[in-house]
Amino acid sequence: MRLGFNHMGRHIKDNLQVEIIGxxxxxxxxxxxDVLKDAFNNTSIGIFYLGLGGTIRCFNKKILQILxxxxxxxxxxxxxxxxxxxxxxxxxxxxMERVFLLPIKDYYEPQQLVLETKDGKVLFCTSEAVLRDxxxxxxxxxVSDITEHKTQERIATYRSLHDSLTQLPNRTYLFQKLxxxxxxxxxxxxxxxxxxLDLDDFKQINDNYGHATGDEFLVxxxxxxxxxxxxxxxxxxxxxxxxxxxxxxxxxxELVLNxxxxxxxxxxxxxxxxxxxxxxxxxxxxxxxxxxxQSPRKLxxxxxxxxxxxxxxxxxxxxxxxxx
Numbered sequence: 001m002r003l004g005f006n007h008m009g010r011h012i013k014d015n016l017q018v019e020i021i022g023x024x025x026x027x028x029x030x031x032x033x034d035v036l037k038d039a040f041n042n043t044s045i046g047i048f049y050l051g052l053g054g055t056i057r058c059f060n061k062k063i064l065q066i067l068x069x070x071x072x073x074x075x076x077x078x079x080x081x082x083x084x085x086x087x088x089x090x091x092x093x094x095x096m097e098r099v100f101l102l103p104i105k106d107y108y109e110p111q112q113l114v115l116e117t118k119d120g121k122v123l124f125c126t127s128e129a130v131l132r133d134x135x136x137x138x139x140x141x142x143v144s145d146i147t148e149h150k151t152q153e154r155i156a157t158y159r160s161l162h163d164s165l166t167q168l169p170n171r172t173y174l175f176q177k178l179x180x181x182x183x184x185x186x187x188x189x190x191x192x193x194x195x196x197l198d199l200d201d202f203k204q205i206n207d208n209y210g211h212a213t214g215d216e217f218l219v220x221x222x223x224x225x226x227x228x229x230x231x232x233x234x235x236x237x238x239x240x241x242x243x244x245x246x247x248x249x250x251x252x253x254e255l256v257l258n259x260x261x262x263x264x265x266x267x268x269x270x271x272x273x274x275x276x277x278x279x280x281x282x283x284x285x286x287x288x289x290x291x292x293x294q295s296p297r298k299l300x301x302x303x304x305x306x307x308x309x310x311x312x313x314x315x316x317x318x319x320x321x322x323x324x
Contacts, residue, residue, distance in 0.1 A: 178296035196303035200281035
């Protein structure tokens, strides 16, 4: 057996043809001519046929390209040798091993498997049983490279959970995270502080300098706040000029004040935008989980209320909900 990382020296039998009827796959035959052989070798899907003994009995060119291997027709690998190779190239080789070691009766139903290679490929694999007299005598695996599809899927997921301007997590992300943190079965002893941030008089920046300057201000503000937080903390853009911070594993005012003081100190340096030095004025309201409330929406509502108390106290300051 030869398994390598290059595409050179591949050996493909001239008579490799597979005829698929429904879910059953007939053995390769050289009696069908060149058309079927060309279709088999030039399909966009990689195919290999695994006999009951666990040895690869035939394969097409595409499977070699997808797996980036060389196979020798005179020394075909069995599935155990394939698992050794899989451990070298796959992030989730255990998933492949689990499926390959299933009882043969399980293969009457197609098996599906998604594999990720260490170099970033995502492969979708599905099986079909080769039947003779209703008994399985081999398995055909088809393998598709769905890396591009998964990449686009991941991009779409990222965009659905992040603000397009600041690249911060958005409202949807916030409620997903809060639902997770407040799940008593998963986190029976969880504590955190929730800070509701609102920029004071941000509308004046848009009115006086234009929305492009306002957007740049928001990006600078977001970067500044993010740099003021600890690694485990989360900053979310809720909407417009409203933001939420989750301070994980924090249940004491003193710890919150350490972060708030750092935020105000960093903001005091201002931002140079369009040759103007701009200072951010920020009002903050704070609630605690589970002390103030147990539901995500209630926590946000109480922190929002405390934030408005801070505005009523002269803006550019903070207020704890329990101190109202």
